[in-house]
Amino acid sequence: MTAMQEMEGYYEERGKRARALHESGRKVIGYFCCYVPDEIIAAFDMVPYRIQGNQSIAIDEADAYIEPTACPFARSCFNLALRGEYDFLDGFVAPHSCDTLERMYHIWRHHKPSSFNHYINVPHMQGRSSETFYHEELRYFIECLEDWSGQKMENDKLREAVVLYNRRRAALRELYVLRKGDPSPVSGTEVTKVLVAGMGIPASEHIDLVEHFIAEVRSRPRPQRTGEPRIFVWGNEIDDVAFIRLIEESGAQVVVDDLCTGTRSFWDDVPETEDPLEGIVSRYMGTHCPRSNVPKTETREKDLEKRYGHIARFIGEWQANGAIFYIVRYCDTCELEGPDLREYLSGMGMPVLMIEDDYSISTIGQLRTRIQAFIEMIG
Amino acid sequence: MEEKNQIKTTAVKGTETARKVRGLVKNIYQAAHEAKEQGKKVAYFMVSSQYDEIVRAMDIVPVPTENYAGLCAAKRDMDRFLLKAEEDGYSQVLCSYARIGLGFDSMRRDLGGIPENAPDGGMPKPDMMLGSSAVCDPRFKWYQAAGRYLQVPTYSIDVVGPPPDADLVKVRDHYIRYQKEQLDGLIAFLEQQTGHKMDKERLWEAIRLSDKAWQLWYDIDRLRVAIPGPMPTQDHFSIMVAGHFYSGTQTAVDFYQALYDEVKYKVENKIGVVADEKYRLLYGGGLPPWHTLWIFNYFESFGSVFVIENVYRGYDPVEVPSHIKDPVEYLAWRAFLRFTQRHASARANSGNPTVERLLGMVEDYRIDGVVFHACRSCRAMTVGQIHLKTLLGQYTDIPMMQLISDMVDLRDYSEAQWKAQIGAFIESLVSRDARTTSLRDA
């Protein structure tokens, strides 16, 4: 079996590995989003599991518990929980990512509590006092895990976890660097599977798979140049290949992204500080997510540059010539952010397609025309 | 081609004092325009951000952008602003307050001045924008986005409160410390913008006035347990202006004193909102339907009065420990105590502080039914209502319903549908009443 085939297995049968680990006695801690440090969970020898939704399953049961005008991704995740798909979780951790997840925590916790339930309050603002607050919240999180598990967390184990996860970040970065090729030897569809596979298995296993996959990709024959547009994707959770595949089937290649399931979650390393928690705090607080307010200090231009400079670098280095935004309907944060990012990218001469969708493959057909028309336009 | 005439959509108020609010609201924008002419600082301002007294003490005139959106809807002049925002690429499901605000700013920029016939003279261009993370995310993202129309200094603060399952002993210190530091940061910013230092005595004075006003407001609501109900919810949506937009001023204190006196009089003389009060309703939550506040009168036509609500007076008075001598620290403590007011009772009972508050209201105000308003474009006040209803339903069997529209966007409102729902709801109140009566008589 190739590395990709193995990862496809994890992509298709989500939670299978985690469930097996849970049944073997390991503690599996489910969490949302980029603001819950995997390293802390791993330092307790527990298995972090990043909760996903399922775009192929209609959100039916969740409607009795949470309003349909809430983020469909969050609702889909909860829908799966109601169907028993997350029964293998020993712990459920939600950060304060946004209004909907904040409320989701309480609803989920009430109806489908795990043995351990915890809400991490993540500051919306940035700066010294915000870092201190987040640091305190993480310390409290650790204390609660200690109380529940009966084990004290050792700083050595946390340091080791940081090193391990940095290795995973490095492996993923190496994979992404391959995508700079023209054309990229690995498709966006494949990369999505790699990322999703990593959400539900221990980091060391994922590192192995990714490194093997990189070797496989390197041994592929050099593909022919096609002149197809190279697309940068922006958004939040893309844990299904449908959207990426649609772009690639329409005659383009997805070469790089700023998604919370993508570069946002792994691009920067955690500094390996003496007190590992300090490095963790500074790295996670530096996550480029629209839910975190970048203080405006000067002009509008400088504000946009501060917020999106990293995107300009990705686009430049990966030579993207088109940007597609995938905004989940009802996400106020991204709906307020999208037009700003579009302004910035348009200023760079980058064509932008802003899509608002329902996190469901049933609406994919409607997107087909938009995406294809965009690719025809920039092609 | 001309449009046919409009119908009345604003509510008839129960108290005289509430009718005076129109003047208070107009004055907010008038004061802002005057301030600009006089060279005083004007700031875009978010309600309920725990920073009102600071803004007042620095002599900054606030322009409450959310209130302006509600005002536009009440005057049914919100479409042009909503459409402008959508033209600029903002989604139709985005918070409609933000859409109106952004649409207004966009038009003002394009026109180089206030849009023609803007309600109450419109909002003047601010000297700064002050956002916060209190209540919801759009309240700091909005001003960040508005930066495309307004090149002015923008500052947002975090407002934090722990979840009900947190160990308050363990987290209190870092929450209060963070809150204080956030408020300190705001003060430093305002000192830089205004060129003068914060006068701590003035801040204390503003705090004292604000606490006094909110205490009076609480006392007024306690009077409303009376049967028949002396003051209805539609009045609350007006009189909250004093507590939220005049907080820290004598005006708010005077206003609530006058309202207190009036409500007391009504209670003593058993003067109710309607002649024949049949059902006492609780407005359980959700932003009001600013576009059609008349709907409260529609309920009244069936003898149903909304006697109390859980919306703008979000917390009861708290007592900050007397050893706190610094006013900013006081504000941080006050915020923490306000947000954790019902955490202990929640842990002992339903697990949800809002449910605790609502249950208290159901009992104290002898409530017959609960109505929630779900707004399509508001996540913060809407998501979780179903959950509240479910939890409440475990403790009380009074009828509950959720009306759906939007707080300002008329496109989400269907009067026909609402009337049908309300009719069915009233019937459930009637039949429950009949059942209870017959049980009692049996």
Added chain:
Amino acid sequence: MPFAGIDIGSTMTKVVIVGEKEDILSSVIGPTGAEHRHLAFQVVDAAVKKAGLVFESLDFVVATGYGRINVPFADKQITEITCHARGVRVLQPTVRTIIDIGGQDCKGIKLDRQGKVSNFVMNDKCAAGTGRFLEVIAEALGIELADMGELSLRAETYVKISNTCTVFAEHEVTSQLAEGAAIPEIVAGLHEAIAGRVVNMVRQLGIEKDVVVTGGGAKNIGLVRAIERKVGFPVILPPDPFLTGALGAALLGRDFFGRGMRRDHKRAMEGVTFFK
């Protein structure tokens, strides 16, 4: 050297055959049924025969529209956005903004000075702003869809319809009727509502002259007038507003041929044999 463009819309299938000099040799409009593929061939065949040609002589076939992926004998499938732009540009070279109001969706297309698509916007998520909206209300009012245009021109004032959700609007219309509003005023109000919604969507692109309106909406004079009021100046209507997509598709076929792309006749015939 004939080139065929086939536009499979939600309600109608349109075919245009153009010749070497971008001249229209023939055109046919037929209803779209559930069986796209079968019908697609029939309509193309009819158009081909109408031009005095045979199917096998086609040098390139481009399919567009909602059903474009269901045309096995097409050489390429291109979105209606690109096709409308190509077609309208030939009919009206000064066009910069296209407003297309179809049966189930509405679009705005912006062209640059060279006639290339520079931006576009679509609404296909709900009926508001489409022919379907008018259809539903026409039925509620007991009138013919085709008569709505003329009817609305009789009104001097219009009834404001606030709801753009078709279901809510239907309720609103029923209430208005009950309160004694006249049908022309209601229809005028609906046109105002649709025009407002469509123009607002297209404003996201920046509306520049010349503006061309295509699709079924262009056949409704009341709606067109309402659009002109919103836009602030007269708009241009192509002689055959239903055919611009198919025309563009055919012209694109000619472009592809000119660039050296060739039709795989064998594969195309395989796609057709099933239906012959």
